[in-house]
Every structure is written in C-alpha cells, then in structure tokens.
Amino acid sequence: xxxxxxxxxxxxxxxxxxxxxxxxxxxxxxxxxxxxxxxxxxxxxxxxxxxxxxxxxxxxxxxxxxxxxxxxxxxxxxxxxxxxxxxxxxxxxxxxxxxxxxxxxxxxxxxxxxxxxxxxxxxxxxxxxxxxxxxxxxxxxxxxxxxxxxxxxxxxxxxxxxxxxxxxxxxxxxxxxxxxxxxxxxxxxxxxxxxxxxxxxxxxxxxxxxxxxxxxxxxxxxxxxxxxxxxxxxxxxxxxxxxxxxxxxxxxxxxxxxxxxxxxxxxxxxxxxxxxxxxxxxxxxxxxxxxxxxxxxxxxxxxxxxxxxxxxxxxxxxxxxxxxxxxxxxxxxxxxxxxxxxxxxxxxxxxxxxxxxxxxxxxxxxxxxxxxxxxxxxxxxxxxxxxxxxxxxxxxxxxxxxxxxxxxxxxxxxxxxxxxxxxxxxxxxxxxxxxxxxxxxxxxxxxxxxxxxxxxxxxxxxxxxxxxxxxxxxxxxxxxxxxxxxxxxxxxxxxxxxxxxxxxxxxxxxxxxxxxx
Numbered sequence: 001x002x003x004x005x006x007x008x009x010x011x012x013x014x015x016x017x018x019x020x021x022x023x024x025x026x027x028x029x030x031x032x033x034x035x036x037x038x039x040x041x042x043x044x045x046x047x048x049x050x051x052x053x054x055x056x057x058x059x060x061x062x063x064x065x066x067x068x069x070x071x072x073x074x075x076x077x078x079x080x081x082x083x084x085x086x087x088x089x090x091x092x093x094x095x096x097x098x099x100x101x102x103x104x105x106x107x108x109x110x111x112x113x114x115x116x117x118x119x120x121x122x123x124x125x126x127x128x129x130x131x132x133x134x135x136x137x138x139x140x141x142x143x144x145x146x147x148x149x150x151x152x153x154x155x156x157x158x159x160x161x162x163x164x165x166x167x168x169x170x171x172x173x174x175x176x177x178x179x180x181x182x183x184x185x186x187x188x189x190x191x192x193x194x195x196x197x198x199x200x201x202x203x204x205x206x207x208x209x210x211x212x213x214x215x216x217x218x219x220x221x222x223x224x225x226x227x228x229x230x231x232x233x234x235x236x237x238x239x240x241x242x243x244x245x246x247x248x249x250x251x252x253x254x255x256x257x258x259x260x261x262x263x264x265x266x267x268x269x270x271x272x273x274x275x276x277x278x279x280x281x282x283x284x285x286x287x288x289x290x291x292x293x294x295x296x297x298x299x300x301x302x303x304x305x306x307x308x309x310x311x312x313x314x315x316x317x318x319x320x321x322x323x324x325x326x327x328x329x330x331x332x333x334x335x336x337x338x339x340x341x342x343x344x345x346x347x348x349x350x351x352x353x354x355x356x357x358x359x360x361x362x363x364x365x366x367x368x369x370x371x372x373x374x375x376x377x378x379x380x381x382x383x384x385x386x387x388x389x390x391x392x393x394x395x396x397x398x399x400x401x402x403x404x405x406x407x408x409x410x411x412x413x414x415x416x417x418x419x420x421x422x423x424x425x426x427x428x429x430x431x432x433x434x435x436x437x438x439x440x441x442x443x444x445x446x447x448x449x450x451x452x453x454x455x456x457x458x459x460x461x462x463x464x465x466x467x468x469x470x471x472x473x474x475x476x477x478x479x480x481x482x483x484x485x486x487x488x489x490x491x492x493x494x495x496x497x498x499x500x501x502x503x504x505x506x507x508x509x510x511x512x513x514x515x516x517x
Contacts, residue, residue, distance in 0.1 A: 007250045010241055011273060015280035021056050022049075022283070029055070041082040042075075045113055049285045050076045056283050058083060062212045062234050064188070064282035069217035069466055070473025071285055074109045077184055077213060082114060084182070084211060085139055093182035093211075095142045096202075098190060101410070101417045103142045105445055106186075110140065126150045130172070133179060141180070145190040145198050152176065152201050168201055177208040183233075188214035189462070191233050192226030194244055199229050206233050217469065221462035222499075224251070224266050224274065231281060239280045271509035284512060287472070294480045295472050299497075300373070301489045302365040304342065312341045312491070338492040342366060343392050343456060358391050366486050370455055371399055373484060378405055378431035381478075382424070383451035385434050386467050392455055393434045400432055411436035424448070437467055446470040450478045454485045457493070461500045 024032070029048075032055050033040065046054060050072050057063050057080045067073050077095075084090035097103055103121045110119050120138035122129040130151050133141060143151070152173050153166040183206055185191060191199045191214075206212045212234050220226045228240045228247045241247050248254070251274055252264040287295075304312055315337040322330035340347050344364030370385065377383050387393050393411050400407045408424040410417050410433065417440070424433040425448050433446065437458045449471045458464045472481045487493040 007246070010246055010250055011277075015239065015277055017276065017279040018056060018060075018281075018283060019279045021052050022285075024052060024055075036083075038083065038086045040079065041086060042079050042113055045075065046079060047072060050079070053283055053285070054079050054083070057213060060281065061210060062281065064214040064216070064219075064231060064234055064278075066219060066278075066282050066284040067215070067217055068285060068287040069469030071217070071287065073215040073217075074106065074186070075113055077186075077215060078110060078114055078117070080211075080213065081140060081182065081184070082117065090139075090181045090211065092136075092138070092180050093140050093184055094148075094176075094180045095140060095184045095186060096145050096148055096190065097142065097186045098145060099439070100144060101421065101440065101444060102186065103144065104418050104421075106140075106142050108445070122147065122151075133176070149198050149201055153197065166197060168197065168204070173201060173204055177205055180205075181209060182211035182213070183209050185212075185214045185216075185230070185233065187466075188216045188230045188233075189219060189226060192219070192229050194225075194229040194232075199233070202233050206236070218462040218465045221460050225264070227274075227278065231278065235281045239277055239282075268509070272513060275509070275513045286512060293472065293478055295468075296480060296482045297485070298482065299485045299487050300369055301487050302369050303489055304491075305363045305365060306361065308341055308344060308361045308363065311346060312338065315341060335492070339456065340389065340391075342488040342491055342493060343389065344395070345391055347389075347391070360391075360395075364395075366455065366488070367395055367399065369486055370396065370453060371403065373453060374400065374405065374432060375403065377451050381450040382430075382448055383432050383453060384446055384449045384471055385432060385453045385455050386437055386457070387434060388437055388456035388458065390436070393436060396432075396434050396455065405432060406430040407432040407434060409434045410440040412439050414439070435467075435470070437463060440470070444470050445473065447473050448477055450481055452481070452483045454483070457485060457496055457500070459496055459499065464500050 029051055033043065033051070036058065040054065043051070049067070053065055053067065053076045057065075057076075065073055065076065067076070081090065081093045095106060097106060107119060107121060110117050117140065118138040119140040119142060120132060120136040122132055122141065122143040124132075126147070129143065129147065133151070150166070152169055154169045155164045156167045157163065158165045158167065183202065185202070191202045193199055214230050214234050216230065219230055225244075225248070228244050231240050237243075248264050251270050252266055254262055254264055257263050315334050319331065319334035319338065322334055337346065343366055344361050346359045374383060374385070385396055387396065390411055390413070393409060397407050397409050406427065406429040408420040408430050410420050414420055420433075421444070423430045424446075433449070437456075452468065452471050458467060468483060472483070485493070485497065487497070
C-alpha cells in the first residue's frame with residue numbers, strides 16, 4: 001500500500017497549467033508567431049485552435065493534443081513536423097496510425113496541404129518495411145501500430161511450453177532510435193495498454209526522441225487508466241507519475257473481485273484534480289470550440305415483431321439469470337444475442353459444419369427503417385451506415401443493390417479498402433457507405449457525407465465518438481450534419497446510448513474540467 005503522505009506529495013507537485021494558451025488574443029498570437037526563430041510553414045492554412053496548438057507544441061516539444069476528432073489534428077501535426085525540419089532539428093518523423101486505411105488518409109492530408117513534403121508509406125513484409133525505413137530519405141514515415149511492432153520484434157520461444165511469442169528486438173529498437181527524431185502517435189490509444197508490446201516499444205523509443213506528440217480526441221472511455229500510459233510515453237512520467245501504481249492509488253478505489261483479482265474504480269470526485277494535472281503537458285479543444293459544422297442528433301424508434309420478439313424476451317430473461325448468478329460469460333453472450341435480435345437475426349454455431357451461422361427473421365423492422373431513411377436521403381446527399389455485425393452490413397448492401405442504390409462497403413473482409421473509399425468519395429452514383437465500426441471507425445475522412453445512420457452503435461463511448469467524427473469534422477462539405485440512431489424502443493439500443501452518456505460525462509469532467517460527472 002502506498003503511504004498517504006506519498007500520495008499527497010504526488011498530488012501537490014508543482015505542475016504547470018498551460019490551458020491559458022487558449023485565451024491568447026489574435027494580437028498575442030501574432031506576437032508569438034513573429035517571435036519564432038523560423039517563419040512557420042503552412043501557417044495560413046491553420047485555424048485558430050490549430051495555431052494555438054502549433055505554438056504550444058513548439059514550446060513544449062513533447063505534448064498531448066486532446067483535440068476532438070475531426071478538428072484537424074493531422075494538419076496541426078504536419079505544421080509542427082515542417083517547422084522543426086525547417087529549423088534543422090528534425091531529420092525524420094515516424095507517424096503511427098491504427099489501421100492500413102489511415103496510412104492513405106495521412107498521404108492525402110500531406111498531398112493536400114504540403115505537396116512538396118516527402119513521405120514514405122511502409123509496405124510489404126516486416127523485413128521489407130525495415131529495409132525501407134533504413135533507406136528512405138523522406139521526412140515523414142507512416143506505419144500502423146501493429147506493423148511497426150512486428151518490425152521491432154522477433155518471434156522467440158518463451159515459457160515452459162516454449163510457445164512462440166513476439167519479443168522486442170533491442171538492437172533494432174536502438175537503431176530505429178538513431179534513424180528517427182520524432183514519434184507522432186495518431187489515435188494514441190494504441191499505446192494506452194501499459195501491458196502491451198506496443199506501449200513497451202514506444203516507451204523505449206521515446207527515451208531518445210527530442211519530439212514526441214500524442215493525438216487523441218477520446219484518450220479513454222469510462223476508465224481513465226489509459227491516460228497514464230499515453231502521457232508516460234510523451235513525458236516519461238512527469239505529469240501522471242513514474243508508476244501506474246501511484247496514479248491508481250491517487251485516483252482510484254481498489255477492491256478484490258470474486259476471483260481474487262484487484263479491480264479499480266475511478267473516484268469521480270477527483271476529476272478536477274486530474275484535469276489540473278494533465279494540463280501540464282496537454283491541450284484540449286472540444287468540437288464546440290472549433291470550426292466544426294452543426295450536428296443534429298435524431299433517434300428513430302421501432303418495435304420488434306413476430307418470432308424475433310419472442311426470442312428477444314427469452315434472451316432478456318436469460319440475461320437477468322446470468323446477472324444474478326454473476327456468470328460473466330453468459331452475460332456477454334446474452335447481451336450479444338439481444339443486439340443481434342434487435343437487428344433482425346440470431347447468430348449460432350452450426351454443429352454439422354462447425355462454423356458460425358445466422359438465422360434471419362422474415363420481419364426486420366430495423367432494416368426496413370434504415371432503407372426507408374436512405375431512400376429519402378440519397379437523392380440529394382451521401383450517407384454512411386455504421387454497423388457492428390458483418391451480417392448487418394451484408395443485408396444492408398444486398399437490399400440497397402436491389403433498390404438500385406449504389407453502395408460501397410468497408411469491413412474486415414474488404415480486400416481493397418482504398419478502392420471502396422475512393423468509390424464512395426468520388427463516384428456520384430455511389431451514395432451509401434456501409435462501414436463496420438471497428439474496420440473504419442478511426443481516422444477516415446468521410447466528410448463528403450452529410451448523414452450518418454447508426455444501424456448498430458459501438459458499445460464503447462470512445463469508439464462512438466470516433467465514428468461520429470468520420471463525417472462530423474472540420475472542413476466538411478456541409479454546414480450541418482445529421483446523425484440518426486435506429487433504436488429499438490425500451491431495448492438494448494437505449495441502454496447503449498445511456499452508457500455513452502455516462503462515458504462522455506467522465507471524459508468531459510477530466511479533459512474539460514466540467515463539474516458534472
């Protein structure tokens with residue numbers, strides 16, 4: 001147990017509060033800009049909140065930008081990279097992104113805002129990517145978290161059973177530290193798990209880099225624990241402490257669960273203290289403080305009918321039994337069934353084939369509602385339909401094709417996501433994009449669409465906010481975007497939206513200093 005005196009000293013450390021940067025007047029912004037050693041590149045392309053972030057980054061050199069998704073974090077980062085390079089302090093910057101499709105998004109941003117900037121997207125096997133990293137002279141190197149970790153690791157047999165496992169390659173990590181000068185973590189939640197290989201390697205790399213920046217509009221959901229790992233990679237523990245144990249002792253209540261393991265719950269009354277501490281190395285901008293379009297949220301309700309309603313009531317009864325019996329596995333299974341049933345099908349395992357199968361119901365009110373909305377929308381505007389399940393995406397695209405409405409699709413089984421993205425963006429006949437929340441929920445720029453329909457919303461409050469920002473973002477083609485939730489009346493969909501509200505409340509309290517949690 002950490003002594004109380006140590007926790008008090010931890011909370012009373014003399015950390016700086018940089019939130020006053022947001023109060024800089026235009027005149028003071030101009031003075032600080034003129035006081036820079038070099039004329040900042042692409043300054044005129046930046047909006048006010050990006051200019052403030054730029055000056056903040058130039059001053060601190062290691063910082064977190066908790067800018068809401070869609071507020072132009074990529075352009076801000078590009079301005080910082082160009083500036084440090086112009087000063088002769090930066091030879092090469094590594095940008096880590098969540099998914100392959102995000103690499104192409106970064107390439108488009110660079111081409112659009114700074115076409116003369118050389119960049120390299122790492123492709124091929126890990127060996128080929130490593131060779132390209134060693135040989136390239138490009139200013140910006142772009143790779144996914146997963147791809148980079150495979151490059152920096154080697155498979156080894158560990159443990160008594162000699163299982164093959166990826167282990168960091170110390171020599172390669174050391175060499176990468178010499179090849180690079182900046183680490184830029186796009187959607188820095190990729191390093192939010194302090195036990196992950198990604199965190200361990202990025203933490204080691206950041207020791208030697210003069211510039212480290214984290215970008216994330218939603219650095220955590222209902223649990224602020226990932227904040228510690230993200231900030232540690234940036235500032236080596238200056239802000240939230242050298243150990244996760246001290247951070248937890250100060251801000252969390254610990255209790256021993258049924259299985260004998262420790263679980264931690266954030267003390268909501270301490271939100272204002274954590275907000276004060278993270279201001280030492282971070283800057284926060286919400287969507288309301290930037291130039292995002294107006295957003296309109298609409299809930300459309302439907303009722304289950306026929307056989308699906310019977311199955312739903314049975315699954316709900318089973319969920320209550322599982323909850324009383326504290327059967328975690330059964331709770332997850334029944335919750336998943338409730339979500340599937342509200343979408344008009346039931347997934348199960350085919351015992352003969354040994355594969356997963358689906359039972360589709362004749363009456364699918366959610367699909368009917370979705371199609372009727374799309375039919376009225378697509379005449380004048382494009383729309384994105386967000387969904388969780390592969391079955392749902394297949395059903396939506398099949399019915400749209402029957403209706404003669406052109407659609408593209410991005411999910412785990414899409415072979416060429418770039419081609420689908422280009423078709424939706426550039427082809428006037430392609431009016432709808434069916435987007436799996438996990439395959440395309442991070443980093444995509446879909447601002448050509450004015451409407452977003454949530455056929456199935458993500459359960460995670462963080463992922464929900466990320467998916468919304470695919471169309472609700474700075475530079476949108478529209479002054480107003482409309483987000484629909486297709487919600488089963490008094491069902492699991494309503495519970496998920498309430499869950500989002502709780503997660504958003506905690507996020508606002510910590511990052512924005514809101515009084516309500």
